[in-house]
Amino acid sequence: MKTVLSYLSPYKWLVITALLFMLIELSVELVQPLLIAAIIDEGILANDQQKIFFLGSIMLGLSVIAFFAGIINTFIASHAVQSYGYDIRQAIFKKIQSFTMATFFKFPTASLITRLTNDVTITQNVIFMGLRIMLRAPLLVIGSIIMSFLVHPYLALFLVIGAPFLVVFLYIMSRKGLTLFGNVQKSVDKVTRKVQENLQAVRLIKAYLRGNFESTRFAGVAETLKMDNVKAFRIMELILPVLLFVMNVSLMAVLWFGAKEIQTADAQMGELVAIVNYAMRMTGAFSMFAFIIIFFSRAKASAERMEEVLLVQEGIEEIDNDLKREFPREGKIEFQHVSFHYPTTNTPVLKDVSFSVQPGSKLAIMGATGSGKSTLLNLIPRFFEATEGEILVDGIDVKEWSLRELRQVIGVVPQQSILFTGSIEDNLGWGDSTATTELLKEAAKQAQIHNSIEQFPDQYNTKVGQKGVNLSGGQKQRLSIARALVRKPEILLLDDSTSALDVSTENALWEALEDENATMLVITQKVRTAQGADQILLLDEGAVSAYGTHNELMESSSLYREIAESQQEGDDHVELHS
The missing domain is CATH 1.20.1560.10 (ABC transporter type 1, transmembrane domain)
Structure with a gap:
């Protein structure tokens, strides 16, 4: 005691x-x-x-x-x-x-x-x-x-x-x-x-x-x-x-x-x-x-x-360390032979993953459930440390960045949309407490949620219930995206964040984000969404199965063709199988 x-x-x-x-x-x-x-x-x-x-x-x-x-x-x-x-x-x-x-x-x-x-x-x-x-x-x-x-x-x-x-x-x-x-x-x-x-x-x-x-x-x-x-x-x-x-x-x-x-x-x-x-x-x-x-x-x-x-001493994040180096902020991401397993098990989740994403480009990440897609995104802001290999942001190993500097350049939209008790404006401003009302509205327009907010009786002052219980799944996803956009990040990580959006809303969202100067990594199960990306990374049991554009993967990857053909038959949400 x-x-x-x-x-x-x-x-x-x-x-x-x-x-x-x-x-x-x-x-x-x-x-x-x-x-x-x-x-x-x-x-x-x-x-x-x-x-x-x-x-x-x-x-x-x-x-x-x-x-x-x-x-x-x-x-x-x-x-x-x-x-x-x-x-x-x-x-x-x-x-x-x-x-x-x-x-x-x-x-x-x-x-x-x-x-x-x-x-x-x-x-x-x-x-x-x-x-x-x-x-x-x-x-x-x-x-x-x-x-x-x-x-x-x-x-x-x-x-x-x-x-x-x-x-x-x-x-x-x-x-x-x-x-x-x-x-x-x-x-x-x-x-x-x-x-x-x-x-x-x-x-x-x-x-x-x-x-x-x-x-x-x-x-x-x-x-x-x-x-x-x-x-x-x-x-x-x-x-x-x-x-x-x-x-x-x-x-x-x-x-x-x-x-x-x-x-x-x-x-x-x-x-x-x-x-x-x-x-x-x-x-x-x-x-x-x-x-x-x-x-x-x-x-x-x-x-x-x-x-x-x-008294926990190990496994503590040092948000404010002595490293105050000025890094370039362009948004280039490189994975070099990255492998990872969780601390509680020796079973690999990612195995020898290598790829690169150029600044301002969009990478779609696809794969079956449990193939390591979300884990891959979690390694970039260092929620977990890679077991082997290096992850570079703008040519610098993420371990050399201070956590504050690294995470300030990243906007994260998790798979499960998390909102906090308070107003819609509070939730949008949570991404950047210094953001002006105009900036919040601009981000909401990009995320295709502004018109819905305007229809609420209290508009941006509308109270959000615990975990957004009084909002639809699509509204919560778009608010989560807007919250990340408020940060004006150089890197935007979206973990299956458009699954609840209809086709027209999702198309409008991607069109609005084309002007956003951010490198985007998007986990998706939809070939239609992946088609609009500059590159597609296909994971199979934690390893890279295919990497390239939609047309290149249609020619070189039988797994990708199988996915595309199944969705062309009318099921955009078919689960990917390896």
Whole structure:
């Protein structure tokens, strides 16, 4: 938990102040039994009304001080903990943003969501309870033992007789709790993942009437979470009865031997009452230990999960490095014997791929599903590093570019159109936050979406639902293309980004992009689209099967002819088979 707790450092003075006021409360609580003993021995038994009034007034004054100390402690602790939660959430989110794609895929999305939300909340709550209650409980036990020995050492021995057993018992239970609540957090991840998956696929679930089936599947993961919680809390519930049993035995021993001490005049009535009072306070504190161990175990499990993200050292993108070389920006792309496999497998996705694309030209990339088309595009902005070979942009290896400089010259339109909650203007400006309204509209016109936007009641201020749920597939694709065009990139990567467009709209789009001074790499399944490209790259199981113009491939590639002939028969969207 060291890394997680380090985010409290900026608020150390708030923490110290909160602890100071907690100690004031604790001091009052430890002094009160002494005052009660004095009232009994020096006031009630001595029939001294003035003494009773005087000591009672002191007790009342100390209680008021403790009351205000508790309020101030709560206020300061809340401020420190909420600030801490903000800081650590920001740090985790920023760290996730710095992950390479390979590192990102090591963490399930649902798990990252849980770490940013549930895990942070758990640690916040435990730190707050630590400043307010949790640290007070063990200090109250220790303080009560010390004060008991000051009051009457012989009777105090009976309070600590079970201490060694309790220390060992609590240590064992805390270790068990850490393991069990770690399992609980993993089960929470699975529930979050299932909810996320179902909410994203809600249309498909309704279309196929699979609601009951998905409910049954959700019940399975929810049942696992329930059983993990039950198992954890069942073990933890043993703590309180054991603690109370040991303390009650100690209390009975104090009363038994205390009565004998009073009979022999070796102890006063007030001293016995004070010892009993301290024993009751210890019992109350021990009753909190069960909850402390539960919350601490959960917090430690959550802290370790957060640290797993915060301490990632490898697979981090250095967006701002010291390399500030001025590169030419023309948009030429070269692949030289490039091979690639994902970090989690040795199966090659790309094998010895070589080709070049001249500045301002258009390359169509075709191939069967799984042939490596999207992977090829992902290597250019260095979402992944090539396993072998070199990728050159304007004659410079992409590894020599700073990531910021490299990605500033690239516009990416992913296969799945991703839009963000906000207005249409916000989504278009996301590509370049400095773009003017005129530039946004120009890009929208090029992407053939301007007229559709103008028909919306709020036009460019129209709110886009989560992931563009209130837009059609074609509208989302065209907005994604416009967002990339706003950047005025030298290289434009389009991953099957016109699949939802009708023929006339797509033709108008390509015609509008002819004036765009950008090198375009376009993944497509349509021969009609590929025909308008300067070159066509045909991939087959990760290797280059053919490379050239449409006419050249019709003559030299039987695979390409097969694709063209099948689409000429009327199916533009036939899947490519190797």
